[in-house]
Amino acid sequence: TQLLEQSPQFLSIQEGENLTVYCNSSSVFSSLQWYRQEPGEGPVLLVTVVTGGEVKKLKRLTFQFGDARKDSSLHITAAQPGDTGLYLCAGAEGNNRLAFGKGNQVVVIP
Amino acid sequence: NAGVMQNPRHLVRRRGQEARLRCSPMKGHSHVYWYRQLPEEGLKFMVYLQKENIIDESGMPKERFSAEFPKEGPSILRIQQVVRGDSAAYFCASSPRQPGQGNSPLHFGNGTRLTVT
Numbered sequence: 233t234q235l236l237e238q239s240p241q242f243l244s245i246q247e248g249e250n251l252t253v254y255c256n257s258s259s260v261f262s263s264l265q266w267y268r269q270e271p272g273e274g275p276v277l278l279v280t281v282v283t284g285g286e287v288k289k290l291k292r293l294t295f296q297f298g299d300a301r302k303d304s305s306l307h308i309t310a311a312q313p314g315d316t317g318l319y320l321c322a323g324a325e326g327n328n329r330l331a332f333g334k335g336n337q338v339v340v341i342p
Numbered sequence: 343n344a345g346v347m348q349n350p351r352h353l354v355r356r357r358g359q360e361a362r363l364r365c366s367p368m369k370g371h372s373h374v375y376w377y378r379q380l381p382e383e384g385l386k387f388m389v390y391l392q393k394e395n396i397i398d399e400s401g402m403p404k405e406r407f408s409a410e411f412p413k414e415g416p417s418i419l420r421i422q423q424v425v426r427g428d429s430a431a432y433f434c435a436s437s438p439r440q441p442g443q444g445n446s447p448l449h450f451g452n453g454t455r456l457t458v459t
Contacts, residue, residue: 265447272452273452274346274435274451274452275448276450277447277448280447325387327440328390329375329401330387330448332385332386334383335384
């Protein structure tokens with residue numbers, strides 16, 4: 233099993249602040265995906281990172297894939313209440329499944 | 343294009359009853375996955391199916407749990423003789439390809455929240 237560990241587990245910040253959350257593994261992944269899940273809903277894909285060292289931007293969200301393809305980070309600039317949610321990273325485990333980390337619960341206080 | 347549809351959204355069963363959860367994948371998607379989510383455990387893979395075939399059921403308990411994806415109709419996750427520990431949110435996801443092929447993302451439904459009393 234290729235464990236994905238996400239840290240911090242919970243993060244609460246004020247609106248306008250920046251934050252970074254992490255997804256780490258001892259295994260190499262061909263790609264990693266980030267999802268956001270809001271209460272009562274299913275996870276929604278935000279981005280897929282494929283190349284080691286890759287940086288992808290989605291408005292105020294910046295995703296980075298580690299050079300060794302074992303870890304990834306998500307940085308949110310000037311967080312807004314709408315960024316509140318559970319951020320999940322996921323990697324392919326063999327051909328048959330996506331394995332998920334336990335998530336980073338982010339709360340942005342207005 | 344409708345997304346992944348799951349029903350019911352909420353299901354309450356007494357211990358010993360059967361729970362039947364349904365999932366209609368996105369149009370054109372032939373790969374269906376079931377996950378279980380508990381607050382302390384995160385999303386755990388249960389089973390992966392293609393039309394009429396179970397491809398990987400290694401995450402599903404061998405007893406009381408079964409899944410199918412018939413040629414016609416939705417995928418069904420069936421839990422027989424439910425116990426309190428089965429209470430969780432069950433999510434279905436679909437994709438056009440296997441996860442290991444072309445970085446295929448999963449499209450999730452909004453889940454069925456099962457409560458066993």
